[in-house]
Amino acid sequence: MAGRYHEGITPFRCGLAPWTLDLGPWTRDPGLGPWSFYAAPVVTNTELAEALFSLAESRAPGEERLALLRAAYAVFDHPHELAARRRLPEAVPLDALPTVAMLRACRGGDALSAAVQRLLGPHASRGGPTRGGYLSAAETATWLASPGAADPRHLRGAVHWHTRASDGAATLDAMARACLRRGASWAVVADHSRGLACVNGLDAEGVAIQRRAVDAWNRRHGDELHILQGLEAEILDDGRLDLPRGQRAGLLVLAAIHTELTERGDQTTRILRTLDEPGVWALAHPRGRLFARRGGVRANWEVVFRAAAAAGVLIEVNGFPRRQDPDPPVLRLALDAGCRFVLASDAHHPRHLEFDATALALAAAAGVPADRILNFDPLDKLQSAVEG
Ligand SMILES: [Zn+2]
Numbered sequence: 001m002a003g004r005y006h007e008g009i010t011p012f013r014c015g016l017a018p019w020t021l022d023l024g025p026w027t028r029d030p031g032l033g034p035w036s037f038y039a040a041p042v043v044t045n046t047e048l049a050e051a052l053f054s055l056a057e058s059r060a061p062g063e064e065r066l067a068l069l070r071a072a073y074a075v076f077d078h079p080h081e082l083a084a085r086r087r088l089p090e091a092v093p094l095d096a097l098p099t100v101a102m103l104r105a106c107r108g109g110d111a112l113s114a115a116v117q118r119l120l121g122p123h124a125s126r127g128g129p130t131r132g133g134y135l136s137a138a139e140t141a142t143w144l145a146s147p148g149a150a151d152p153r154h155l156r157g158a159v160h161w162h163t164r165a166s167d168g169a170a171t172l173d174a175m176a177r178a179c180l181r182r183g184a185s186w187a188v189v190a191d192h193s194r195g196l197a198c199v200n201g202l203d204a205e206g207v208a209i210q211r212r213a214v215d216a217w218n219r220r221h222g223d224e225l226h227i228l229q230g231l232e233a234e235i236l237d238d239g240r241l242d243l244p245r246g247q248r249a250g251l252l253v254l255a256a257i258h259t260e261l262t263e264r265g266d267q268t269t270r271i272l273r274t275l276d277e278p279g280v281w282a283l284a285h286p287r288g289r290l291f292a293r294r295g296g297v298r299a300n301w302e303v304v305f306r307a308a309a310a311a312g313v314l315i316e317v318n319g320f321p322r323r324q325d326p327d328p329p330v331l332r333l334a335l336d337a338g339c340r341f342v343l344a345s346d347a348h349h350p351r352h353l354e355f356d357a358t359a360l361a362l363a364a365a366a367g368v369p370a371d372r373i374l375n376f377d378p379l380d381k382l383q384s385a386v387e388g
């Protein structure tokens, strides 16, 4: 993002005439008037947040570190580029405000690095390799507004969300009503299977109970929103699933890695074994990465995606903002391999359902066309593909 030119920068201070730069996907802030394009490289939210994360990491645990961390997340999650706004996000803690304002005033990456170095003093930042390659909320909004992006309002399918049956916060009916309010006409519930030790997943009985709830919803409201029952099954160490073959019938199985992520080396063989398993519908959050926590699995993605395309297994684009998995460079490998995609919110609360828009932004950033995305399909096309 370094060196990207932005709008709304201190009019006339640099003595340049207003530019009419091609800002690409960036949009003007209409509140700034007609003369708001200036050739001043400014600090993006991503750069500013990373600077704050670095400062936080250099501090001992305590209130200052916490304030810097909260400020970093407030900046990263702010829906507008702060360089184009006069105000800082209200979520920035008061004691971190001067630091944020000072860093935001830096013009360009070099000035920002110098300022961070001064603030670091004798401390060293541990650096943040687990934070690279994520879209900030402002970048997400920008990609969604870019000319090539599909409209999130046209998504028909709301896929991969959790209920109280595993680790979600709401009932199946509450989640389904929220899908309806977002304009979906079909949905795929995907609670965890029992094999995931850290949550209360569904065993065969739990799946059967949920099946009855799904059927009851479909009888009453199926013409408005048809729910398909999925299950987020666990990929075991050897690539098999924790869900016995006999229990996969009638379920859309999303295979996901949650354990043994980084302890081992290359995991291509493990994932290829999963793709060989019968009844796998989609490979969920393939990398298993988590923002600021872990980089995720290593694999030969070209080989994995070629196998997925050959097996007809969908590649999930997980839009949960702390996941964003796969990231655009890896997503492009799947696109080149001929894969089809399903966008997922991985919602654990009705409000999270909007995260499928983040998945759509990732798809736009990778150049995935709408006709490769299952969520735009009508229900009958999906059903015939599942049954066929
Ligand atoms: Zn998961």
Ligand SMILES: [Zn+2]
Residues within 6 Å of the ligand: 160, 162, 190, 232, 346
């Ligand atoms: Zn999930």
